[in-house]
Structures are given as structure tokens and as C-alpha cells.
Amino acid sequence: MTAMASSDRLILPLPGNDAFARQLAAAGKWEQGTLETRRFPDGESYVRIAADVADKSVVLVQTLAQPDPGFLSLVFAADAARDLGAREVTLVAPYLAYMRQDRRFHPGEAITSRSFARLVSSSFDRLVTVDPHLHRYPALSALYTVPADTLHAAPLLADWIAAEVESPLVIGPDEESEQWVAAIAQRIGAPHAVLRKIRHGDRNVEVAVSDLSAWHGRQPVLVDDIASSGRTLVEAARQLPQQGFVKPIVAVVHAIFAEDAYQQLTPLCSRIVSTDAVRHESNAIALAPLIALALAADKEGATNLVRHRRSPEPLDEVDRASIDSFPASDPPAWTSGHT
Numbered sequence: 001m002t003a004m005a006s007s008d009r010l011i012l013p014l015p016g017n018d019a020f021a022r023q024l025a026a027a028g029k030w031e032q033g034t035l036e037t038r039r040f041p042d043g044e045s046y047v048r049i050a051a052d053v054a055d056k057s058v059v060l061v062q063t064l065a066q067p068d069p070g071f072l073s074l075v076f077a078a079d080a081a082r083d084l085g086a087r088e089v090t091l092v093a094p095y096l097a098y099m100r101q102d103r104r105f106h107p108g109e110a111i112t113s114r115s116f117a118r119l120v121s122s123s124f125d126r127l128v129t130v131d132p133h134l135h136r137y138p139a140l141s142a143l144y145t146v147p148a149d150t151l152h153a154a155p156l157l158a159d160w161i162a163a164e165v166e167s168p169l170v171i172g173p174d175e176e177s178e179q180w181v182a183a184i185a186q187r188i189g190a191p192h193a194v195l196r197k198i199r200h201g202d203r204n205v206e207v208a209v210s211d212l213s214a215w216h217g218r219q220p221v222l223v224d225d226i227a228s229s230g231r232t233l234v235e236a237a238r239q240l241p242q243q244g245f246v247k248p249i250v251a252v253v254h255a256i257f258a259e260d261a262y263q264q265l266t267p268l269c270s271r272i273v274s275t276d277a278v279r280h281e282s283n284a285i286a287l288a289p290l291i292a293l294a295l296a297a298d299k300e301g302a303t304n305l306v307r308h309r310r311s312p313e314p315l316d317e318v319d320r321a322s323i324d325s326f327p328a329s330d331p332p333a334w335t336s337g338h339t
Contacts, residue, residue, distance in 0.1 A: 009030045009295070010051060010056045010057070011031065011059050012034075012035045012059065013062070014070060015073075017061045017062050019279075020063070020094070023288035024291060024292055024295075031051075035047065036049075037073050045076060047073050047076040053084045053085060054085035055086075055087050057086070057088050059091075060074060063093060063279065074091075074123075075119070090295070091123075091128070093127065094287055095129070095278050096129040096132040098113050098116035099113050101113055102135055102137060103136060121146045125147075126149070128151065128294055129150060130153050130253065130291070131154070131225050131277075133226060151287075153275050153285070154183065154253070159188075160273065161188055161190070162188040165249060167218045169193065169219065170193075171193050171194065171220055171222050171236070175197075177225075180225075181194055193210065195207050195209055195236055196208040196210070206235070209243065212243055212245070213244070220245050222236055222237065222251070223250075223251050224252045226253065227252040227254065227261065228257075230257055230265050231261075233250055233265055234265050234268065236248070248268075249273070250272045252273075254277050255275075255283065257280060276288075
């Protein structure tokens with residue numbers, strides 16, 4: 001199959017995603033277009049694609065941290081692209097929202113992970129995201145009815161640590177992160193440890209740090225896939241100096257840092273870095289090259305990625321049980337021999 005010509009793929013950023021879209025377009029040598037959005041006086045959204053999308057593969061770029069205010073504009077842009085003749089419409093969402101509510105914890109609750117997946121699947125032909133928070137779901141295919149590429153940033157975190165940190169000790173936030181953290185440490189030939197975390201609520205986390213004296217003299221590096229409330233990282237950063245370590249470095253994939261989490265963590269650390277999945281002042285690791293490779297990896301039949309979207313089929317009892325019992329600590333997919 002002939003590789004897709006640069007002019008056949010058009011990158012369109014939603015508001016706030018311009019820098020990421022520029023990097024993505026540059027990494028893939030693709031055209032970048034402009035999306036005009038504004039609000040009418042009554043609060044309704046106006047969307048206009050200021051580019052020719054006919055017969056092109058259109059890529060809409062929007063990280064979905066704090067998704068509610070901009071989600072309708074995203075859907076309108078996807079619908080407009082298709083109506084204007086786009087061959088396929090892909091969503092690049094470096095951070096994928098609404099993965100938290102993966103079951104009904106209390107009677108009457110909406111299982112928003114499923115609802116959100118149905119909305120996205122009805123509007124796009126393909127989804128590309130980075131390290132979604134899969135817990136009870138074995139894969140995005142359990143939720144999304146369109147092809148969904150799950151990319152992994154942990155190797156990039158590992159490479160950053162190897163390049164920037166002398167004599168690191170890689171530390172994970174809880175026992176469930178053991179294999180993820182071990183793989184990062186193994187990639188760079190560093191020792192690792194994990195904390196024991198007991199969560200009493202969204203903002204009430206108890207962290208137990210085991211005896212790490214065997215690694216005195218090393219630079220502790222706290223790694224996590226997402227920093228939301230930041231309580232685990234804050235508690236760990238407070239306790240490490242009590243064992244004679246210097247202030248830790250923190251490296252995370254998704255820098256949510258809700259409310260004042262970043263302000264609380266900053267004085268406890270020597271440095272905080274993140275990928276640019278979520279725009280934040282800590283961004284130091286670029287994801288655009290990783291995502292560009294995924295977009296460019298058109299397999300045979302990739303032009304047929306457009307699917308007849310349908311409602312998700314109901315899960316039978318066996319499928320439901322496999323999802324409910326899926327262990328979050330299974331080996332990370334990116335450790336299967338690929339670098």
C-alpha cells in the first residue's frame with residue numbers, strides 16, 4: 001500500500017491545542033489547518049473549518065482534560081469535516097477523559113465512561129490516546145466501537161530519567177504500579193520500589209514508604225501515570241527526606257494537578273516534569289513524535305477505518321465478569337519486547 005501523501009492528512013487543533021498540533025504536523029510533515037470557534041451571545045457554539053477537507057484524512061487535536069466546556073465544539077467540528085467531504089475523521093486526545101466512573105458504585109449513578117465512549121464513537125472514525133486510565137476495562141475496545149490506538153508514554157519517561165537524572169531510584173505510587181515501574185527501571189538499569197497507598201477519599205490518601213535505606217545516595221524519582229489531586233505524590237515527597245534522601249524528582253504522564261496540587265507539591269520536590277498530554281508548566285516530554293508514528297502507521301486497509309457506527313453490543317455475563325475482575329497490575333503492553 002502506498003503511504004498516505006502529506007497533503008492527504010490535515011491537522012486541525014481545537015482551542016488551546018495549537019502548539020501540540022503544530023508539533024504533530026511538523027513531526028508527520030502534514031498540513032495544518034485552522035478551526036474557528038466562538039460563542040454566540042446566547043452561549044451556543046460557532047464552528048468553522050477554514051481549510052479544504054474534501055477527500056482528506058482529518059485529525060482533530062484536543063486533549064480532554066476538563067472536557068465539558070469544549071466537547072460540543074469538538075463534535076461539531078467532526079460532523080462538519082465529514083459533511084464537507086473528509087475521508088475519515090480521527091480524534092487525537094493525548095489525555096482521555098471520563099475513564100474514572102467505570103462501574104456503578106452507588107445506585108442510580110451514570111457509568112460515564114460508557115456514555116462518553118458512545119458519544120466519541122458516534123462522532124469519529126478513529127481515536128488515538130496516551131495511557132488512558134484503564135482499571136476495570138481490559139482495553140479501550142471494551143468501550144469504544146471505533147479503532148482506538150492506546151499509546152504508552154512510560155518509555156519516554158524512562159528515557160528522560162536516563163538522560164537527566166544521575167543514579168536514579170524509581171519509585172511507584174502503589175502496589176498496583178509494580179510491573180509498570182519495574183519496566184521503567186529495567187529499561188534504564190535502575191533499582192525501583194513501590195509505595196503502599198490507602199485511599200480514604202478523593203483528597204484523603206495515606207501513604208506508607210517502606211525502608212529504602214539500601215539505596216541511600218540515589219536520587220528518588222516518583223513516577224505516576226496521572227497526577228490529579230496530587231495527594232499521593234505530596235505524601236510520598238514529604239516522607240522520603242525523613243529517610244535521608246534528597247528532595248525527589250517527580251515525572252508523570254498526565255499533569256492534571258487539580259486545584260492547588262501543583263503548588264503543594266512544588267516546594268517538596270527538586271523538579272516536576274510531565275509529558276505534554278495536558279498543557280502545564282511542568283511539560284518537558286513531547287508526545288507529538290510518538291503520536292505521529294501511530295498516525296503514519298497505516299496498515300493495509302487503513303482507508304477503510306470508517307466504520308458503520310452502532311450502539312455497543314450488550315455484554316454477556318462472561319464478558320461482564322472478565323471486565324469486573326480484570327487486574328490493573330497486569331504487565332504493561334509496551335513491555336512486550338518493543339522499544
